[in-house]
Amino acid sequence: MASSAAAPEKDKSKVHKLSLKGSAKLVAEFFQYSIHTILFQRGVYPAEDFTAVKKYGLNMLVSSDDQVRAYIKKIMSQLDRWMVGGKISKLVIVITNKDTGEHVERWQFDVQIFKTASKSKPSKSSSTPKPTDQENASPSSSAAAPEKTEAEIQSEIAAIFRQITASVTFLPQLAGDCTFNVLVYADADSEVPVEWGDSDAKEIANGERVQLRGFSTANHRVDTLVSYRLAE
């Protein structure tokens, strides 16, 4: 709906509107590449296991180890479902030291769903208030959100990955063998398959936190936050 308000000014053909489903898919895909990128950047798996894939205008490194791929695929298949259902508020990747069992790094992706936008979209899409009506506009969070082009979203995502890559410069070196876990913060009413179980937040005690970039689509906003244990 927001797009139609902005569309008259812009070139209509260039504005490609993402549906909620498409937006969820885009966010899920972003998660998938984030997991791969973090696994690579933080050395959870050997660098040789990764192959470069062109994505978001970047060379994304994706694991080509069958087991790792299968593992991530399994996570993603469920994540896709939750994303489309709008059940997820956070996705967290926790890196844990295998020997001590300590959580050493925690990558958190906060997902914000613009519920109003998604709800009102089908009904109101054509009858959006004209610019002059804005004073009386209802307080919808996306009332006048201009639609982003897909290219803009892609470049936002690319910026995040650049930041994740750059973050190795300030993150402490991970000592010893590390493994990782994926957590999601899901709504209480979501369906939970057997592979998923309740967990604690796996927060890092006395961790340092750094907020990274975020990106948004018409329906979602994703923020990135990394927390890590300060080296003693």
Add this chain to the structure above:
Amino acid sequence: MATATVSTPLRSHAGIFSTRTAGGRMPLTPSPRQRSIPVNLNSSPFTPDKSSHDSQRASSKSVYGGNLTAHLHRSSSKSHHRDSPKSNIARGVSTPRKALELGVSDFTLTGTGVYAKTPSSAKPKKGTLKQKSTKTTINYAADRFIPNRGASSAIAHVGSGKLDFQEKQRPKSGSSEASTFLASATDDAIAALESLSIEDEESTSYSRPSPNTVAYQDSLANACGVSLNTRILQFKPAPPESSKPIDLRQQYNRPLKPAAATAAQFRRRVATAPERVLDAPGLIDDYYLNLLDWSANNQVAIGLERNVYVWSADEGSVSCLLEASADTYVSSVKWSGDGAYVGVGLGTGEVQIWDVAEGVKIRSMFGHDTRVGVMGWNKHLLSTGARSGLVYNHDVRIAEHKVAELVSHTSEVCGLEWRSDGAQLATGGNDNLVSIWDARSLAVPKFTKTNHKAAVKALAWCPWNMNLLATGGGSYDRHIHFWNTTSGARVNSIDTGSQVTSLRWSPHYREIVSSSGFPDNSLSIWSYPTLVRNIEIPAHESRVLHSCLSPDGQMLATAAADESLKFWKVFEKKAGAGASMGGVGASGKAELSKQMTIR
């Protein structure tokens, strides 16, 4: 509240930006962007509901204590700004509207968001100072309470923004005062405006709460029970193990082109299903025997109780070569290097040599008085190891066949392997010893290795490094050791986790395959020298007793206690892959591979 103070920095960042446009954003000079604010601002004077708002704010959103104080400093006087946060909060409750209003305008004006991206502790201070200096000009009398954008956004981050928002509004509408209504309308309008401002700007204009704020909000939300609506779920299956230890330092400046052939994308696929399964009825389940061998002529000989069968891999035909007398059994079979003859060791200690093409016995050699469990050919020399621990070398061409007696083992010899050039001989026994002999001086072993803790049956010489010998120990030992046979040094070891019954090097890949007895009954392919287990194939239902490689080096035959003989394509040559490893004898065997077909 220590955390409240932490939350100030970001807000004050916003203050920096607001200074730029603050003049234009004065309530009495509405800009097109803020149409709704000024109207409401002007129409709503101080109203009694203020306090109710305040208390709501203060009670539910103590996060903003810090903000309030920050703004309050400005409004009251500069002398106060060093006060402790707590004291400021208290004051903030009394005159919060101005403060909050300022907060909103600050927010809507965060045009560039540059600072928001770089959360740091140093900047906030600067921000607050600036704010103070510029904001003092604002006319507070005209201000009125406007919900702080930060409040709703923070909660939204926690995932329950709507819920909270409604809660806030309900009491207001309930009071049914005109001013209250206006106030709530203002709330709405502001909310709309806020969202406007978020979406209007470039993506970067969205001012993110600082990490610590988020953290605090999270914990606050938890404390308030907001998280009751969500549950934290973990993907329970353990992630796959890393194939090798990782040194991040190496990772950060690695070569552009990965040199290692162990990289996953280059890792070859190994068929985990057998190419062919044959029955081997009557195969004796005895670790110390060696009953399977594959000739250079592509024939497989197997000893089944008293019989030796020869299976032609080319034709798929089976023939019974011999049947021993009723009082004994076949304890070992070994093809000569040219594949024309097969040596057969018997339980009585007799060693027979058979011409396979003719199907006739050429000679019998006596000497051992205990069973001959292992044999090895070196051209015309046949070495035989017996239960007594003695190893004899027989020159099969001459009548006085016994040419050497190798004394080292004190218990049954079950492993024996000549190096391909015939210069060294390795033997392994039930006395847990590995003996390495120099062919020129057989009086004493060149080296005797005592590292294994169980019988050593599995012995294999590396095809590309003549000095490298692999030895595998029995069920108590479970290790594969790698030796430099020139220096006698142990160069590598693997703990396989199960009895090692045989070892075979690949002639084409830098790999070695081991067969296991209890408890795995599997085949494992290891990369050398990385010692990474490339694959483990659950091969048989019971322990794998013997294995041998096809003459082209691609196929492995295994015989197991489950009385089956299986063929595995473990070292399949890919087109062009052969060139990558100039394996010893690879070229010589190329011809053979052409004619080899297993049906």
